[in-house]
Amino acid sequence: MALDSKSDLPQFKVVGTRPARPDGIDKVTGRARFGADMSAPGMLTGLILRSPHAHARIVSIDTSKAEALAGVHAVVTRKDFREITDDDFTADILDNCMAGAKALYDGHAIAAVAASSTKIAREALKLIDVTYEKLDHVTDVDEAIEDGAPVLHEGRSDETVPAGMSPNVLSRYEFGHGDPEEGLKNADHVVERTYKTEATHQGYIEPHACLAQMGPDGQGDLWVCTQGHYMVRNTCAAILGIEQGQLRVTASEIGGGFGGKTTLFLEPVALMLAKKSGRPVKMVMTRSEVLRATGPTASTSIDVKIGMTKDGKITAGFAEMRYQGGAYPGSPVEFGAMSAFAPYDLEHVKTIGWDIVTNRPKAAAYRAPGAPMAAFAVESAIDELARHFGLDPLEVRLKNAAREGTKASYGPTYPAIGLEATLRTAKDHPHWSAPLGENQGRGVACGFWFNFGGDTCVTLNITPDGTVTVSEGNPDIGGSRASMSMMAAEELGIPYEKVRTIVADTGSLGQNEVTDGSRVTFAVGLATIEAARAAKREMCKRAAMIWGIDEEAVEWVDGAAQPAGPNAGKFPPMTLAEIAETASNTGGPIAGHHEANPEGAGVSFATHMCDVEVDPDTGAAKILRYTVFQDAGKAIHPAYVEGQFQGGAAQGIGWALNEEYIYGDDGILQNAGFLDYRVPVASDLPMIDAVILEIPNPGHPYGVRGVGETSIVPPLAAVANAVSAAAGVRMTDLPMSPPKLLAALHAKG
Amino acid sequence: MHYLSPTTVDDAVAMLAAQTGDCRILAGGTDLLVRMKSGFAEPDAIVDIKRIEGMRDILHEDGGFRIGAGVSGAEMSENADLVAAWPGVVEAAGLIGSTQIQGRATMAGNLCNASPAADSVPAMVAANAVARIAGPNGQRDLPVAEVPTGPGKTSLAPGEFVTSIFLPARPDRSGDAYLRFIPRTEMDIAVVGCGVSVTLDENGTCTDARVALGAVAPTVILVPEAAEALIGTTLDDAVLEAVAKACSAAATPISDKRGTVEFRTHVAGVLARRATKIAKTRAGGK
């Protein structure tokens, strides 16, 4: 692609090809072991009793009848856990895993049992007597900050929150530069609107599951489906008051996470049940538990004000964003406020974010946490302005696009970035000029994500027969074992098939950050390349020793050591396999390793384009065509990059059209199942076209940027802009479910 | 829990009569097993009717079809005669679930589960289908419309069960259709459903019609006003508009997580209009 620049990059042999993933056959044949597939001799079933109330004081819990039931080996309540007074973050996780003084949402864990069968465990739950004192509840983000709204916690607001606000407001964030009020004066038109989005769940196929063991010697073992087993180890150790080194955590294969498996819901409880019973305890959530009690993303209410001149220059952008993150601090509003205007080069820009609590489950990360809702609001307003002036929405974005040297609304100045390239490629794509029919509309939107590095360890071992194993510490969600093997093979100059990458347990490597922030191909990839380089240096040294020359006089070419400089041609090259074969005699086994917390994760931008047809009689919106244009830096395995683009788009489409948490007046979740929590099914979606742009990230040896998250940022707005165009009415409230869209069509007349 | 698998209707009746606790009939199990798994049903005994002789048969009878209570949606779709005579009923049963569900789900189960949103029921009611019921007092026939009495409730007496569904003979120039509205394209529950059956004379004038709605009342309802609007006309656009109005007027839905009163009322009319058009075409109308 002409817009890409690959000048400084090596010529790749393996990177950029599409080999089969090492976990592929196991996954399609059902042999792969997921969280619920682990078992141990003498294992018990653990189940959780959950609050039937949205908000209630727990007056008393009587577990005596459950404990007396034959087959019950342990019953656990909050009393079994120690008090955590010095660390609010961990204390909140514990309180979410097992309620303390209050049940804060429908589905909040109240007690747990471990029994010799699921049937007995179910029976035991019924025998636990809980006395609740029901309290008023609030689930809507705007209602939660009104005067007199039910209060979840007293005294949790931090110093950023002005006095006199509801105790449900916990933090305020502000980003930007210039003076938006001043900038708005130069606008020919200003759009000022409020947008709302509902909470959505990541919708991973695999429910949370784990198998816990805790010996009387204080050593524990945990097998778990998670995005980060090091995080599981560290947080469980903190909650249980044990040393991290005494708890070994092994990650299972993972059936999706999307951010939802970056925290704990079951694991400390399973360990406590195992400790109390002296037996291994397995816990597996039902889908209803997943929806009621794990972490969806925030619902939001966002006020936006943007001014534009008649030739399409944005003069100022302002957004005030309210995000509710469930019953505890930590909605992703800070990221929302940082990312809202990130694609644009603005003189005057300001965002304010409010973190708000409600009687809903504690939010967890969801793919680009906080950014999709912010982009929905801002990209909808920009679309409305472009339409107001009759301007091409891609041209308007190009006119205001951030580029190298732009000071981002959240602070930093951008190095080389790919936003313009995605916009220009979109403009030249046949999708943009394809004709539209009656009741059809086209929408575009841009999106941004930061990406991230984080603590990372990789060890690469050369086996005696000259194959290579790579141990890394990040659960493989999107094909990362394949990508690591490819980068190791590339660097070592050997075929992909000669490398096998495994996800090692917490006893085998140092600290590894969770698989999140689109960090793995970037950070673990970087560490894999560095580990391979270390192994190459060692192998050159061994060859030099055999040849009796200086190690500096040896270089690594095409999978073999060869004499260089004045010695060139003196000895035939020694292949990796030949060096491995004699390693025992030249100093012992050969390995390379690399530990780092790499900076330089390049930001990634995307432009999405979507065609929709609206049925004016029913309000049903059908996605006709969808194209993703995104900068990947360098696509190591293009098929998995395309998969990330398509997956993010599919999830964003669901968020835009039908997915939502529906609460009754009683604060009880009405749709705790995949029947009424509507993720798109395959037949709801067209084939999503993925166009990969490659503007290399200077912070990675091969130019990689994270790609996993940006793809969910633009779709909410792209779909809303398309629906609004097709329906002839601006939709500002997600999801645009048929009843809502039909009502809007009827209101328009 | 006991699992019983009788091979004759008499045995099944006797087994049902002998049970004292919570005893359920099992056909495809696509409702029952799901309810058991999620803890909503904990029966003491299950009587599986699929091995009863004749339960899996589709038979020609008096020019119509007798469909055994164990016949799955997939089996109905593969019966060319049935598809030709009652395409609307077959497509309604064929909408239930996915390919896997289709291999098990039955119309009788759909009926006896007594959901107001059951897909095959409006089509069966429009078809004037009759359920054959066996029980301690012998056998009786009951119009399908009279089986459900409310959400989750039927008029079957204790110990009774449906053995077959009868779809009557089709006069020439007849057609039926079923449409439902769901927010997705599949794997969903009808927010509104509408079954229509029409018969035309040689001139294309409608001589007989039945229109039924699902998910807009506690049970599937027949809309005689819609039928009256159709009979004696050639089903032109003005008539379709009148049918839509009659159906919207007959709908008495509730607002819930799946749709509002306004939405269901309006869409009942939209589907009635669209389904009537399809039924008319199938009947050879122009």
Ligand SMILES: Cc1cc2nc3c(=O)[nH]c(=O)nc-3n(C[C@H](O)[C@H](O)[C@H](O)COP(=O)(O)OP(=O)(O)OC[C@H]3O[C@@H](n4cnc5c(N)ncnc54)[C@H](O)[C@@H]3O)c2cc1C
């Ligand atoms: C994934 C999925 C998707 C679905 N999609 C749809 C859909 O799109 N539309 C729809 O309408 N339904 C749907 N359903 C519900 C279900 O599949 C249908 O209602 C199906 O027709 C039930 O038939 P069955 O034979 O499986 O019934 P079962 O589960 O065997 O029985 C259902 C109920 O009827 C009783 N019963 C069964 N047969 C008899 C009989 N002969 N006499 C007396 N009582 C009887 C049972 O005791 C039970 O209470 C879906 C279910 C699932 C799991």
